[in-house]
Amino acid sequence: MLIHPMNSIKHWLTVFACICFTLSVLVPSKVLAKEPKPTDKVLQVFQQAADKSQAPTLVMEFDMASLKKLPPHTFTTHTPWHQSAVAFTGPLLRDILNAAKVKGHSITAIALDDYKDTLPFSDAMNFDVILAHSLNGEQISMKNKGPLFVVYPYDSKKELQSVRYYQRSVWQLKALIIE
Numbered sequence: 001m002l003i004h005p006m007n008s009i010k011h012w013l014t015v016f017a018c019i020c021f022t023l024s025v026l027v028p029s030k031v032l033a034k035e036p037k038p039t040d041k042v043l044q045v046f047q048q049a050a051d052k053s054q055a056p057t058l059v060m061e062f063d064m065a066s067l068k069k070l071p072p073h074t075f076t077t078h079t080p081w082h083q084s085a086v087a088f089t090g091p092l093l094r095d096i097l098n099a100a101k102v103k104g105h106s107i108t109a110i111a112l113d114d115y116k117d118t119l120p121f122s123d124a125m126n127f128d129v130i131l132a133h134s135l136n137g138e139q140i141s142m143k144n145k146g147p148l149f150v151v152y153p154y155d156s157k158k159e160l161q162s163v164r165y166y167q168r169s170v171w172q173l174k175a176l177i178i179e
Contacts, residue, residue: 035142039063042147043131045100048179056177060100064133064147070095073130077155080166081145088132088151093124096131097178104178109150109170112142119150119168121178127160128153131173145171 036042042064046056070091078085093107107124110116123129132149133140140146149171154160 036064036147039065043067043096043173044175045096045102046175046177047102047104048177059102059178062096067091067096067131067133067148070099073128075128075130075153075156077151077153079151079154079169085155087136088130088149089134089137090130090132090148090151093129093131093150096176097121097124100178102178106179108177108179109168109173110175110177111170112172112174115170117168117170123152123168128156142172148173 040063041061043062044058045060045062047059048056067090072089073092074087074089076085076087097103097107104121106118107121108116108118119129129150129152132151133147135144135146135149140149150169150173152160152165152169154165159165
């Protein structure tokens, strides 16, 4: 049986249209957005009220320029996402929390695609966790886990080399909610 060439083209155009539609529904537009400018707000910090029925209060917003004004911290570490050790640079998470004047017992880190994980507030105090904006001296692009990436200094302590801490390493970070 011969298939008419026009039927084949129509079939593949329909398949392509379905794929495009599916991606437009499943992939949030912010994930596909262009790279942020230095003055674009890249991080929001919220404080959750004791009454959890209330929405968290926006405490502070950071653009990339203001994040880069905080003392930079750099370490080289191995990660599950890179073939060899890489150097990450960014402000310490505790410096961001201090700048926002927030306290609590937990931090929920939320990514652009709304993935989230919760880390104990004590992690920010006990480990040199950074919000990395640079990888090997280059600003982290959105397609390479940027513009911000929660990174632990995994090589500094054996306990940090576990799934528990890797899951807390939220990339494409957009917000922190402090409880």
